[in-house]
Amino acid sequence: AAKGGGSAAWTNRPFGFDNFFRAMLTLFEILTTSGWMEMIHSMVDTTYPGLSPFVNRSPFLALYGVVQIIVGNWVLVNLVVGTVLTTYIEQKRQSDGINQHMTEEDKEWRELVALMSKLRPAPRPPDGVSRLSRLARQLAESHSFDVGVRTVIVGSVAVQMMRTHDQSGAFSAGLFWANTVIAGLFTCEVALKVAAYGPAYYLSSGMNRFDVFVTALSLARTALDAASGEYDPVLAGGRASLPVRLLRATCVLRAFRLLRFTEGVQRMVRTIWMSVGALAN
DSSP: OOTTSOOOOOOOOSSSSSSHHHHHHHHHHHHTTSSHHHHHHHHHTOOOTTSOOOTTSOTTHHHHHHHHIIIIIIIIHHHHHHHHHHHHHHHHHHHTTOOTTSOHHHHHHHHHHHHHHHOOOOOOOOOOOSHHHHHHHHHHTSHHHHHHHHHHHHHHHHHHHTOOTTOOHHHHHHHHHHHHHHHHHHHHHHHHHHHHHOHHHHTTSHHHHHHHHHHHHHHHHHHHHHHTTTTSTTTTTSOOOHHHHHHHHHGGGGGGGGGGGOHHHHHHHHHHHHTHHHHHO
């Protein structure tokens, strides 16, 4: 019995090797050096199944953690980075039409041809046929609108990070209304750009189609939250159904909307995607 008349019980730590999934999570956390010292301390104190830990009972197990950090964190991470860089260089050379059998003059000629092939007129959006479309385009292309969209995206990510498992009903209702406002702003953004450029031209861009997809997810999530009573501080905060939890998880895609504003990050994502096959090998 614990001090004060209560009861005490041994519980497992959130990390360990009791099953495959927990072991993989533990190895991943050691790989990222996130709390690795606490994990190694627990490994060193390990005794036998059913027995309580004892300080420094198995010091040799610390070697396993050290080897995992050296091999996993230093070697494997560098291999991944090297593979990504190699794939990027190969893809760039192939896109430029350069291979190892060319002379220096041939390589320079191919680089010049590749540069000239990229000098082509960019597609123009249709001219505004009405005063409303011209005003909508002027607003959509303004710097203030661009900054506002980025601010809303960052704010939506911050709202997603505020949810906890033990939050009160009032806090859940506040998050619901914040997500409702964000979904409404995303919808207004899509409607404004469709009015400015027309549906055909707007949906011709992959990033714009992704924006529409994220906006649809936000609206669906808001509708399901409203149906479950999240707007009411008394009803909010209960255990959500599986579809609602899945939609809440997919709303993290809002953060990827920032890719359109960072060309360097777009190039990095394309490079990592091209490297998936080499990393699997």
